């Protein structure tokens with residue numbers, strides 16, 4: 001049976017680190033604030049939001065929630081971001097993505113003030129990830145995967161990592177972050193030929209497609225480490241990952257569960273980024 005790479009100890013470690021930093025900010029009269037911007041009622045957004053609310057409450061981070069109707073226009077969404085830009089009590093902003101409808105998403109992302117961009121959505125923040133430059137913040141989900149790998153001591157140097165999924169939220173940025181750590185990265189997607197055999201050849205597989213239980217035992221081999229980034233709801237409304245966990249767990253070396261895996265750490269990384277943005281705002 002695979003080792004289960006649980007999010008909980010990583011979440012607890014981050015909470016411990018943040019506790020004292022939030023305390024120091026409070027001594028300077030700064031209450032760390034985080035703005036959430038959600039458009040519509042997508043179940044995976046709501047799942048993220050539920051955990052974020054829980055984490056913020058337990059850490060003492062102030063949340064400001066803005067919810068727009070599905071069908072909100074480009075102008076309405078940009079106006080909401082403008083409101084967050086001008087709210088001095090919000091040190092960082094998370095906008096749930098992808099945006100519904102035919103919105104120019106990158107234009108929306110680029111209206112957020114750089115210093116509040118704690119999910120690395122602006123062109124400049126993403127460019128920095130691709131250029132190995134330390135500027136701004138990396139996308140929280142990609143950063144959460146890296147934290148998981150480091151916490152559990154999974155070696156990256158020279159390792160062959162297959163990433164399945166090429167989104168700007170996770171697939172593309174994590175490929176660059178892994179490269180920076182000297183992994184050999186293969187970036188796969190829905191049109192990849194011989195996907196299963198490519199996945200089987202990897203040391204580490206990162207699944208980020210958003211398709212419920214899409215990857216079964218034929219895609220994996222003994223000893224592999226599997227990060228399941230998917231947050232999906234099956235036909236019965238149950239939360240599940242991109243990997244068919246029950247069928248794959250007996251085969252591989254280590255695997256993250258859903259729930260209780262990468263997603264749970266993502267929300268903690270979001271809090272860590274908000275605290276860092278608050279610190280930067282007062283020059284710490």
Ligand SMILES: Nc1nc(=O)c2c([nH]1)NC[C@@H]1CN(c3ccc(C(=O)N[C@@H](CCC(=O)O)C(=O)O)cc3)C=[N+]21
Pocket residue numbers: 044045046047048049050051052095096097098119140141169231239258259260261262263264266267
């Ligand atoms: N800009 C952006 N970045 C994202 O990374 C992003 C996004 N938008 N939109 C929505 C999806 C989904 N997502 C989740 C993250 C954590 C949990 C999470 O905390 N899940 C808990 C369970 C929560 C529950 O029980 O519902 C867990 O997996 O243990 C869920 C979903 C990030 N996404």
